[in-house]
Amino acid sequence: MAVIEYLEPLYDLVLYFTDSNIWSESEFEKRKKELINLAKDKKIELITASYDHEEWLKAVVTSENKLDQEGGTRCERCFTWRLEKAAQLASERNIEFIATTLSVSPRKDYNLVNQILSDVAAKYGLKPLLMNFRKLFNRSVELSREYGFYRQKYCGCEFSARKEK
Numbered sequence: 001m002a003v004i005e006y007l008e009p010l011y012d013l014v015l016y017f018t019d020s021n022i023w024s025e026s027e028f029e030k031r032k033k034e035l036i037n038l039a040k041d042k043k044i045e046l047i048t049a050s051y052d053h054e055e056w057l058k059a060v061v062t063s064e065n066k067l068d069q070e071g072g073t074r075c076e077r078c079f080t081w082r083l084e085k086a087a088q089l090a091s092e093r094n095i096e097f098i099a100t101t102l103s104v105s106p107r108k109d110y111n112l113v114n115q116i117l118s119d120v121a122a123k124y125g126l127k128p129l130l131m132n133f134r135k136l137f138n139r140s141v142e143l144s145r146e147y148g149f150y151r152q153k154y155c156g157c158e159f160s161a162r163k164e165k
């Protein structure tokens, strides 16, 4: 949300929600609904992918990485999988720049996220917006409270959910 607020005056935004990493489907729907409401409120185009957690599991999770702490190789593959989806869509729609909200969270490796963003952008002929969104974390908490938005209790996948219990 804070990223949208930051980029909105600078670019014509198209939002893409492709978070099949989220477990369960009802949690996915809950987070998607919040974004739909925000996009409507801000009059920004939003594209949502259908939920396919099986596809995400096959592409990202291995017997070696499923017990990784958040920030391990499972997360690296997860970032790549999601950013590739976004880059593919951006390229099909002739969008010039690509950015991600992934680096807002202090629990994510900002440098790794930006490295992956650069790599996928290069692969699909896009320009990456390598901004330091970590600085927007406090603002994003503030805005969520202001709008009464649902605050997720875990990163997304079942492995992160179990760690938070």
Ligand code: SF4
Binding pocket: 021, 022, 070, 071, 074, 075, 076, 078, 079, 155, 156, 157, 158, 159, 160
């Ligand atoms: S903890 Fe978050 S970033 Fe890591 S694999 Fe799970 S959903 Fe993806």
